[in-house]
Amino acid sequence: MISKYLGFDSDYIIIGLCGVLLILFILTIVNIVQMKKLKKNYRIFMSGKDAKTLEDTLIQRLDQVDFLLESNEENDSNIKVLSKNMQRTYQKMGLIKYDAFHEMGGKLSFSLAMLDMRNNGFIINAMHTREGCYTYIKEIIDGNSVIVLSEEEQEALKRAMDPNGNLKNSDEE
Known part of the structure; x- marks a missing residue:
C-alpha cells in the first residue's frame, strides 16, 4: 500500500x-x-x-x-x-723573555702579564743581573697602567690582551 x-x-x-x-x-x-x-x-x-x-x-x-x-x-x-x-680569575697571560742588560745571555729576565676578562690584573717584571734579580709589579686596569711600561712589559700586555691567544715566545722573534 x-x-x-x-x-x-x-x-x-x-x-x-x-x-x-x-x-x-x-x-x-x-x-x-x-x-x-x-x-x-x-x-x-x-x-x-x-x-x-x-x-x-x-x-x-x-x-x-x-x-x-x-x-x-x-x-x-x-x-x-x-x-x-670566572670573571675575577686571571685567564689571560702574556710572557716575554729578554736579556735585560745584553751582557748575561740566556734571556733570564721576563715580563709576565696576567689579566682577567675585563683586562684587569698585573704585570710582573723580573730583571736578572749579575748582582741579583729584581722584581717589579705594575697594576693593570682596563688594559692600561698608571705607571709607564717598558717595551717588554708593553709586549707582554699586548699578548695577554690578544683575542687569538697568541702566546708565542720572544725567542721565536
Missing part, C-alpha cells in the same frame, strides 16, 4: 535493506578483528604486571623525572656561580 503511493516496488526496499545488513555484517567482522588485536596487545603489555606494579613503575619514573629536574636547576645555579667567579 505504501509502495503504491511512493511509486516503487517493495522488492527494492528488501534489496536495499539486505545491502544495509551486509554492510553492517562486514563492519561487525572488522570490529571483532580489531578488538582481538587490541586484546592481544593489551595482554602483551600487561604480561607479568598487575595494576599495582604498573602503578609503582609509573610513580618511580615520575620521581626520577622530578629528581632530574631538581638536579638540572641545581646545575644551572652552579654554572651561574662558576661563570661569575
Whole structure:
C-alpha cells in the first residue's frame, strides 16, 4: 500500500535493506578483528604486571623525572656561580723573555702579564743581573697602567690582551 503511493516496488526496499545488513555484517567482522588485536596487545603489555606494579613503575619514573629536574636547576645555579667567579680569575697571560742588560745571555729576565676578562690584573717584571734579580709589579686596569711600561712589559700586555691567544715566545722573534 505504501509502495503504491511512493511509486516503487517493495522488492527494492528488501534489496536495499539486505545491502544495509551486509554492510553492517562486514563492519561487525572488522570490529571483532580489531578488538582481538587490541586484546592481544593489551595482554602483551600487561604480561607479568598487575595494576599495582604498573602503578609503582609509573610513580618511580615520575620521581626520577622530578629528581632530574631538581638536579638540572641545581646545575644551572652552579654554572651561574662558576661563570661569575670566572670573571675575577686571571685567564689571560702574556710572557716575554729578554736579556735585560745584553751582557748575561740566556734571556733570564721576563715580563709576565696576567689579566682577567675585563683586562684587569698585573704585570710582573723580573730583571736578572749579575748582582741579583729584581722584581717589579705594575697594576693593570682596563688594559692600561698608571705607571709607564717598558717595551717588554708593553709586549707582554699586548699578548695577554690578544683575542687569538697568541702566546708565542720572544725567542721565536
